[in-house]
Amino acid sequence: MVRAFAPGKCILFGEHAVVYGHPAVAVAIEAGVEVRLEESERWVLDGMNFEPSRHPHIKHIITNVFEYDGSPLKIDINSTLFPAAGLGSSAALSNAMGAALQELIDPSGTVDAIKLARISHSAEAIAQEGRASPTDTAASALGGSVVVSGERLKGINHRFDAELITPEGERNWSIHSAELHPNLAEAWLVLGFTGKGSPTGKMVAGVADLLEKEPAHKEDMLAIANITNAGLAALAAGNLPAVGIAMDACHKRLQNIQVSSPALDLLVNSARPHSFGAKLTGAGGGGCMVALTNNPKRVAEAIEIAGGKPLISRFGTEGVRLID
Numbered sequence: 001m002v003r004a005f006a007p008g009k010c011i012l013f014g015e016h017a018v019v020y021g022h023p024a025v026a027v028a029i030e031a032g033v034e035v036r037l038e039e040s041e042r043w044v045l046d047g048m049n050f051e052p053s054r055h056p057h058i059k060h061i062i063t064n065v066f067e068y069d070g071s072p073l074k075i076d077i078n079s080t081l082f083p084a085a086g087l088g089s090s091a092a093l094s095n096a097m098g099a100a101l102q103e104l105i106d107p108s109g110t111v112d113a114i115k116l117a118r119i120s121h122s123a124e125a126i127a128q129e130g131r132a133s134p135t136d137t138a139a140s141a142l143g144g145s146v147v148v149s150g151e152r153l154k155g156i157n158h159r160f161d162a163e164l165i166t167p168e169g170e171r172n173w174s175i176h177s178a179e180l181h182p183n184l185a186e187a188w189l190v191l192g193f194t195g196k197g198s199p200t201g202k203m204v205a206g207v208a209d210l211l212e213k214e215p216a217h218k219e220d221m222l223a224i225a226n227i228t229n230a231g232l233a234a235l236a237a238g239n240l241p242a243v244g245i246a247m248d249a250c251h252k253r254l255q256n257i258q259v260s261s262p263a264l265d266l267l268v269n270s271a272r273p274h275s276f277g278a279k280l281t282g283a284g285g286g287g288c289m290v291a292l293t294n295n296p297k298r299v300a301e302a303i304e305i306a307g308g309k310p311l312i313s314r315f316g317t318e319g320v321r322l323i324d
């Protein structure tokens, strides 16, 4: 049997602005997806008959990427992520599936994180009608903190470039790894799930409409880009209060472009008294918020009292890996 685990992710800065070529910062979180594979008499997923059409990421990896024609497989998936909550569960699934299948076909005891990030990005693109940024898949594959941008950034470790033909034309991204300052080892992320799914496509389309009807909101996009750069500098310096201030400022701008919701604002406000900063994370509308704190239990309690589901995580954990 082979087992692999890939973490979920949380966007710290730059959601929505990244769609327009500005940088975004995402970190791997502790929760994620484990995939177990073993050869079997028939194709089984979580104890049921495996129906490829219902699992486009898995189907793409088995059939198109690896062109697997070996024995049928028994696939078991165990996720500790809230589903459809903007925490990158499909990216984590694709990375763990890719790592496990690679090991089953050609055992080496190691993973090639960049190769897996590329495979998983292609799986996301297939499942999302050709529109997928490499943010989730890169954060889950590489671990730590990744910066995704429309151009190569200076002074930061460039890892690889990604490209995709989307219905709107070719898109290119550069993916970098940001160093995590030792001070961040004392910090925790607390995610708060509103309980409502986050419809990424709808939210991105809504922002595009808003920018067309009210071009003044382009200023919010530029402000998010500046906040992201300030947040990156604060992360590099290990200045937790400054990271928190940037998170609060980012949330304000995300409210301006109308992607927050009363439920997200409630959870953000409940977390702030015990946090360095808090903001919605991901596409918004529903999904999750995130707080940076050194008092994770207190923040988790506050989120729960406000009606959210908390998830405590260390900051920027390891990326995709095989498990013994």
Ligand code: PMV
Pocket: 011, 014, 015, 016, 017, 018, 019, 085, 086, 087, 088, 132, 133, 135, 136, 198, 200, 204, 281, 282, 283, 284, 287
């Ligand atoms: O799918 P989510 O919730 O992780 O958010 C995606 C982030 C966006 O910037 C809103 C969209 C994108 O493709 O980058």
